Amino acid sequence: MQKPSIPKGTRDFSPDQLIRRNYIFDIIKSKFKKFGFLPIETPSIENLSTLTGKYGSEGDQLLFKVLLRGEKFKKALKNSNENSTDHDFSLEALRYDLTVPFARYIVQHLNDLTFPFKRYQIQPVWRADRPQKGRYREFYQCDADIVGTNSLICEIELVSLITEILNELNLSDFTIMINNRKILYGLVETCNSIEYFSKITAIIDKIDKIGQNKVIEELKNNIPNQSCWELFNELFSLDNSTQIILSWLSKKLASNQEGLKGLQELNYIVDNAEELGINNLKINISLARGLDYYTGSIFEVILNNHSMGSIVGGGRYDNLTEVFGQSNLSGVGISFGAERIFDLMNEFSLFPSNLGISPKYMIIDQSDKPSNGLQVLKYLRDKDVSAILYPDRHKLKKQLKYANSVKIPYIVFIKDSFNSKMNIELKNMESGLQVNTDISNLN
Amino acid sequence: MQKPSIPKGTRDFSPDQLIRRNYIFDIIKSKFKKFGFLPIETPSIENLSTLTGKYGSEGDQLLFKVLLRGEKFKKALKNSNENSTDHDFSLEALRYDLTVPFARYIVQHLNDLTFPFKRYQIQPVWRADRPQKGRYREFYQCDADIVGTNSLICEIELVSLITEILNELNLSDFTIMINNRKILYGLVETCNSIEYFSKITAIIDKIDKIGQNKVIEELKNNIPNQSCWELFNELFSLDNSTQIILSWLSKKLASNQEGLKGLQELNYIVDNAEELGINNLKINISLARGLDYYTGSIFEVILNNHSMGSIVGGGRYDNLTEVFGQSNLSGVGISFGAERIFDLMNEFSLFPSNLGISPKYMIIDQSDKPSNGLQVLKYLRDKDVSAILYPDRHKLKKQLKYANSVKIPYIVFIKDSFNSKMNIELKNMESGLQVNTDISNLN
Numbered sequence: 001m002q003k004p005s006i007p008k009g010t011r012d013f014s015p016d017q018l019i020r021r022n023y024i025f026d027i028i029k030s031k032f033k034k035f036g037f038l039p040i041e042t043p044s045i046e047n048l049s050t051l052t053g054k055y056g057s058e059g060d061q062l063l064f065k066v067l068l069r070g071e072k073f074k075k076a077l078k079n080s081n082e083n084s085t086d087h088d089f090s091l092e093a094l095r096y097d098l099t100v101p102f103a104r105y106i107v108q109h110l111n112d113l114t115f116p117f118k119r120y121q122i123q124p125v126w127r128a129d130r131p132q133k134g135r136y137r138e139f140y141q142c143d144a145d146i147v148g149t150n151s152l153i154c155e156i157e158l159v160s161l162i163t164e165i166l167n168e169l170n171l172s173d174f175t176i177m178i179n180n181r182k183i184l185y186g187l188v189e190t191c192n193s194i195e196y197f198s199k200i201t202a203i204i205d206k207i208d209k210i211g212q213n214k215v216i217e218e219l220k221n222n223i224p225n226q227s228c229w230e231l232f233n234e235l236f237s238l239d240n241s242t243q244i245i246l247s248w249l250s251k252k253l254a255s256n257q258e259g260l261k262g263l264q265e266l267n268y269i270v271d272n273a274e275e276l277g278i279n280n281l282k283i284n285i286s287l288a289r290g291l292d293y294y295t296g297s298i299f300e301v302i303l304n305n306h307s308m309g310s311i312v313g314g315g316r317y318d319n320l321t322e323v324f325g326q327s328n329l330s331g332v333g334i335s336f337g338a339e340r341i342f343d344l345m346n347e348f349s350l351f352p353s354n355l356g357i358s359p360k361y362m363i364i365d366q367s368d369k370p371s372n373g374l375q376v377l378k379y380l381r382d383k384d385v386s387a388i389l390y391p392d393r394h395k396l397k398k399q400l401k402y403a404n405s406v407k408i409p410y411i412v413f414i415k416d417s418f419n420s421k422m423n424i425e426l427k428n429m430e431s432g433l434q435v436n437t438d439i440s441n442l443n
Numbered sequence: 444m445q446k447p448s449i450p451k452g453t454r455d456f457s458p459d460q461l462i463r464r465n466y467i468f469d470i471i472k473s474k475f476k477k478f479g480f481l482p483i484e485t486p487s488i489e490n491l492s493t494l495t496g497k498y499g500s501e502g503d504q505l506l507f508k509v510l511l512r513g514e515k516f517k518k519a520l521k522n523s524n525e526n527s528t529d530h531d532f533s534l535e536a537l538r539y540d541l542t543v544p545f546a547r548y549i550v551q552h553l554n555d556l557t558f559p560f561k562r563y564q565i566q567p568v569w570r571a572d573r574p575q576k577g578r579y580r581e582f583y584q585c586d587a588d589i590v591g592t593n594s595l596i597c598e599i600e601l602v603s604l605i606t607e608i609l610n611e612l613n614l615s616d617f618t619i620m621i622n623n624r625k626i627l628y629g630l631v632e633t634c635n636s637i638e639y640f641s642k643i644t645a646i647i648d649k650i651d652k653i654g655q656n657k658v659i660e661e662l663k664n665n666i667p668n669q670s671c672w673e674l675f676n677e678l679f680s681l682d683n684s685t686q687i688i689l690s691w692l693s694k695k696l697a698s699n700q701e702g703l704k705g706l707q708e709l710n711y712i713v714d715n716a717e718e719l720g721i722n723n724l725k726i727n728i729s730l731a732r733g734l735d736y737y738t739g740s741i742f743e744v745i746l747n748n749h750s751m752g753s754i755v756g757g758g759r760y761d762n763l764t765e766v767f768g769q770s771n772l773s774g775v776g777i778s779f780g781a782e783r784i785f786d787l788m789n790e791f792s793l794f795p796s797n798l799g800i801s802p803k804y805m806i807i808d809q810s811d812k813p814s815n816g817l818q819v820l821k822y823l824r825d826k827d828v829s830a831i832l833y834p835d836r837h838k839l840k841k842q843l844k845y846a847n848s849v850k851i852p853y854i855v856f857i858k859d860s861f862n863s864k865m866n867i868e869l870k871n872m873e874s875g876l877q878v879n880t881d882i883s884n885l886n
Contacts, residue, residue: 004493004547004767007535010486012548014555015562018482034824036802036831038849039461043453043581044487044537044567045507050447064488065510066537069571073529080523086516089532092450094487094509104447105455112457114848116834119458124487128512138486151834156817164824275814276821324447359479371718374599378719381477381607388479391559391594405557406481 009129009137020351021342024169025122028142028336031165032120035157037144040119042101044126045092052087054100054323064126064137065090094126098143099293099320099333106147107324115148115329122338134308134343145333147320154332155269155297155316156276162301162312162334163278169341170350173304174311175280179287180266181294181315183249186259187235187285190252191227198292199223204232205288212236215286235285242283249285265297293317299334308344311337361387361442362408364399372414376424379439387412403429412442452572452580463794464785467612468565471585471779474608475563478600480587483562485544487569488535495530497543497766507569507580508533537569541586542736542763542776549590550767558591558772565781577751577786588776590763597775598712598740598759599719605744605755605777606721612784613793616747617754618723622730623709624737624758626692629702630678633695634670641735642666647675648731655679658729678728685726692728708740736760742777751787754780804830804885805851807842815857819867822882830855846872855885 006012013021032039045066052060068076068089076089095101098121106113122142129135144161146154159176166174181201188197203218210218215236219229231252238244246267253259270281289298296316303311314334321329345351361380365373373389380387388408390399403411413425413434426442427434449455456464475482488509495503511519511532519532538544541564549556565585572578587604589597602619609617624644631640646661653661658679662672674695681687689710696702713724732741739759746754757777764772788794804823808816816832823830831851833842846854856868856877869885870877 004551005490006486006493006547006551007488007490010488012486012552013484014552015481015483018484022482033800034802034827034829036829036849038458038800039465040458041456041461043449043455045450045453045569045581047448047450050449061513065512067508067510067529067533069508069529070504073532077523077527078525080520082521084520086510086512089516090510104449108447108449109455109457114845116845118831126488138488146834149834153817153832153834157820157832157834160821160824272814272817276817357476357481359477371715374596374715374719377600378603381603384477386477386479388561389596389600391589391592391596391600402557402559406479 007137009131009135011136011138017346019355019357020346021338023351023355024338024341024345025140025142027168028165028338029120029122031161031168032142032144034164035118035144035161037118037120040102040105040121041123042095042098042105042121044094044124046095046101046104048087048091048093050104051093051096051100055096059096062127062129063096064094064128066092066094095123096127097125098123098141098335099145102143102145103321104324106329107321107326110326113148116151116154117147118145119147120144134340136339139339142336142338143333145331147329147331147333150296150316150318150330152265152268152272152297155265156272158299158314158332158334159269159273159278159281160276162299163280165336166301166312169345171303171311171341171345174301175282175304176278176312177282177284177287177300177302177310178266178269179284179298180262180296181288181298182258182262182296183253183266183285184262184288186253186256186262187231187249188228189258190256191225191231193223193225193228196223196225196228200228200232201288202290204286205290207236207286245283245285262296269297289313289315293320295319296330297332303344306344308340311340311344313337356407358407358409359386359388360408361385361410361412362399362403362406363387363389363412363414364396365389365393365414366396367414367416367418369419372418376412376414376418376439380442383443385443412439450580452574452578454579454581460789462798462800463789464781466794466798467781467784467788468583468585470611471608471781472563472565474604474611475585475587477607478561478587478604480561480563483545483548483564484566485538485541485548485564487537487567489538489544489547491530491534491536493547494536494539494543498539502539505570505572506539507537507571509535509537538566539570540568541566541584541778542588545586545588546763547767549772550764550769553769556591559594559597560590561588562590563587577783579782582782585779585781586776588774590772590774590776593739593759593761593773595708595711595715595740598708599715601742601757601775601777602712602716602721602724603719605742606723608779609744609755612788614746614754614784614788617744618725618747619721619755620725620727620730620743620745620753621709621712622727622741623705623739624731624741625701625705625739626696626709626728627705627731629696629699629705630674630692631671632701633699634668634674636666636668636671639666639668639671643671643675644731645733647729648733650679650729688726688728705739712740732756732758736763738762739773740775746787749787751783754783754787756780799850801850801852802829802831803851804828804853804855805842805846805849806830806832806855806857807839808832808836808857809839810857810859810861812862815861819855819857819861819882823885826886828886855882 207215294315295318298315300310301312316332318330377389411427650658659676737758738761741758743753744755759775761773820832854870
């Protein structure tokens, strides 16, 4: 018989791993709550029409589609021909992210919501991407969004939230890179290339990966507008000083309303964050974020001494719910890359050492009355103490080996003498010390 | 534009609902942990070969299958003919329960496990059942199992666990029905009908739904063996007294080894549970459980004053992992019907009233310095106090309405005087009282 396996890109989580994952999720969740975000959950399966067309054609290819069943499948098969696609065999798919389902949720429940609506959502998503190190086909996203206000206080809130969470995770050496899509829009407008805006942002967003020269080369090859690549070449050649960049932008965008607005927003956020003691914001004008729905502030967080890419990303979107029929709902959100954080903390052993959730006591019943073990167990649990009873009368060595393997700190031995005196022997598994005592001393 | 929707049988959970669901899950989880169960998680998507053939042909029909992608889809389409089935278009499916993936997990990770292995698992499962009240296509299961020992102490542990959890949920008026499949096996053996064992157990399991007469009628119609239906008719006609039923069984099974063993096991569990103060176990010989993998003790828990069916079920299985190539691993487990419990507690308003997780304070900044609100917010959060800042300078009435809608207990007003004196006005939203105070008094 073949040894069973799981689909590629998916994972089993054993207790050791899951306890670590939950450590991360619990910290994120508790901070989300502290900042006033409320939890929602949406179904794993969405109507295909909700998801398609939202992630670009590449994203559409990566959807896990649910196969039609029963008569619907038969009908689809009957109607199929060589040009049929997988869309003809499916009406539903697994969610690809939490953002589109959230936009769908807002519009569907609009009448029940009070704005500004602050929601968090921690659930798995599925993408049929080619699996590789750090990239899975089923993985968790941890999103927090504030929808229904365009106040920049929300951006500052999110920056504070990021800071609190990463500090709590002991990942405090990080940089929050920030930009504003309005600045990019303004720059592209000043060089009369607005019809190439998406293309340009996609190219300059790659600067960290391919470097400045390649970016300029790609701009030359793809944007038929010399002033455009000259402008960005000038920008990238500036000294890496925030003051120099900001003053260059002020000049270039002096007569561009949108760009100036972006610059103002950026300054407001950075200034106020600094007043709150958050000094690790860094303006990065080449930060563009892949997703086209961002319209204002954009963020990415990197760890300073790791080359693993961003561990948090987010931004402001003015029209996210428009595709579901609701316009004029500005929002801003961030998403924690919990899987990357998990992999990193595993790799560098950054988890606290005391994360175990082993019971404190394991009872080894060596008395002649089978119910003694159960009675001691009940006694301890009634005191809300976590304990287990080794269920079989195996050899002592085997029982102790088991206790070691599940990291039990104390063994409670029940001997025949228990029947009259209620006393037990207590063994400290770390020191090996063993003492006679009364069960009332256990707690 | 069409208002967006979600697939039938699935649900969005708004904050109010999710907080209640999490209340149930948190209690179950904390008790699982207290009893020494360790968490695992398995992927939502399993290989189709792992799942098919495990749930009967009806179950196979209810699997959510994942459609093949890309070239594999094209190839399947090309090779298809009118007799093709959905199996030809799928290699993976969403898990149907947590038990089969757990069996797969055990065999796959056999070398890493120490037995007895106590695991709990709380994750969603998917079934393309016809949706109806209380039946969903995506729903959570909460399972706890002990694998690798046949000690009856495990059964007593699970009975204790059920009792602690239901008491904690304030559902303390319940009955744990218990039976043993060996008794049923013995009875069927004594009337020489063992080849119809599955059929007979499936029929008598329906007695609560269709009544004694219909059960006997179905036995008559389906089992060509008069002594069989006579035997069960005799059993069902006994006085509903545990003593009478047990003495009847002792006689009938006197020369049947398997049956007597089942009877012994049953008595051992009931006696020991009673010694622990658990008096609501009730022997129910017609309890059979639908699933064929049970081989020993079986349980079902019902609430005494609700006709909603069982809210917990479980039993012992000796050969669960055999289908994946590993025999001789006896285990016993229970599954909490969290969705039924959730629906019931919602319907009868059984949730505690203080489940809200609203922030304690909402700041309304009416001062002339925009950063004052952020400073007070930071001050409170640094003291680990949950607070929010209304992000816009809307009319007071609108801001207070918002605070009411998210159930904020206190409003912190920042006035111009804050700048020099750091004092604020505090409004108790319930009493309406408003006082002048210093921010250092907030906690």
